[in-house]
Amino acid sequence: EAEVAQSPRYKITEKSQAVAFWCDPISGHATLYWYRQILGQGPELLVQFQDESVVDDSQLPKDRFSAERLKGVDSTLKIQPAELGDSAMYLCASSLGRRGGDIQYFGAGTRLSVL
Amino acid sequence: KQEVTQIPAALSVPEGENLVLNCSFTDSAIYNLQWFRQDPGKGLTSLLLIQSSQREQTSGRLNASLDKSSGRSTLYIAASQPGDSATYLCAPAQGGSEKLVFGKGTKLTVNP
Numbered sequence A: 001e002a003e004v005a006q007s008p009r010y011k012i013t014e015k016s017q018a019v020a021f022w023c024d025p026i027s028g029h030a031t032l033y034w035y036r037q038i039l040g041q042g043p044e045l046l047v048q049f050q051d052e053s054v055v056d057d058s059q060l061p062k063d064r065f066s067a068e069r070l071k072g073v074d075s076t077l078k079i080q081p082a083e084l085g086d087s088a089m090y091l092c093a094s095s096l097g098r099r100g101g102d103i104q105y106f107g108a109g110t111r112l113s114v115l
Numbered sequence B: 001k002q003e004v005t006q007i008p009a010a011l012s013v014p015e016g017e018n019l020v021l022n023c024s025f026t027d028s029a030i031y032n033l034q035w036f037r038q039d040p041g042k043g044l045t046s047l048l049l050i051q052s053s054q055r056e057q058t059s060g061r062l063n064a065s066l067d068k069s070s071g072r073s074t075l076y077i078a079a080s081q082p083g084d085s086a087t088y089l090c091a092p093a094q095g096g097s098e099k100l101v102f103g104k105g106t107k108l109t110v111n112p
Helices: none
Strands: A005-007 A012-013 A020-026 A031-037 A045-051 A052-058 A065-068 A075-077 A088-095 A108-113 B006-007 B010-014 B019-025 B028-040 B045-050 B056-061 B062-067 B072-077 B085-096 B106-111
Touching: A005 A075, A005 A088, A005 B010, A020 A088, A020 A108, A031 A065, A031 A075, A045 A065, A045 A075, A075 A088, B006 B085, B010 B019, B019 B085, B028 B062, B045 B056, B045 B062, B045 B072, B056 B072, B072 B085
Parallel strands: A012 A108, B010 B106
Antiparallel strands: A005 A020, A020 A075, A031 A045, A031 A088, A045 A052, A065 A075, A088 A108, B006 B019, B019 B072, B028 B045, B028 B085, B056 B062, B062 B072, B085 B106
């Protein structure tokens, strides 16, 4: 069964360092999402791509976060510099991207701890 | 701005019980609503998706209903099992962007 792949599963870093997360969506899925989930909360959308274009990045802290999806396939989310408040689970999801809404399939996530 | 509330925040039941999880949302202009399951430290698993034109969706022991006009959805779990223990999240997809807005979830514990 096709899955959304994310790496690394866990990342520990020190404050002010740079970190990067990678996501490979299900083959053929046009829409890719990055969510952040703080412990005890529901996930919150950071950025949404349709193919290689950003559709929504209104909740992305652009002074330190960046995201790209070159060639409209896999994607990288970067944080530079990391802050203590960035400790969270970072989840990637993908969907077919047809109008009217499709099931979003989630990866296992990357757990980030900033010390 | 869409706000999603899930009640109760936590629920503990004996094995075999039928149970209902509640979800309410403030903006009825949605494309669909998804219910997810999340095990501790893991990603989300999609359980059911209800399109805005539908009233109900069923998968095995799970049944989800949607009343878009009143901003409510329920997830019914029949004959609960210890393996159903997890956090259940509901997320309406906003019209336009189709982005999901999540509630905080209901943590379910099914005791053997």
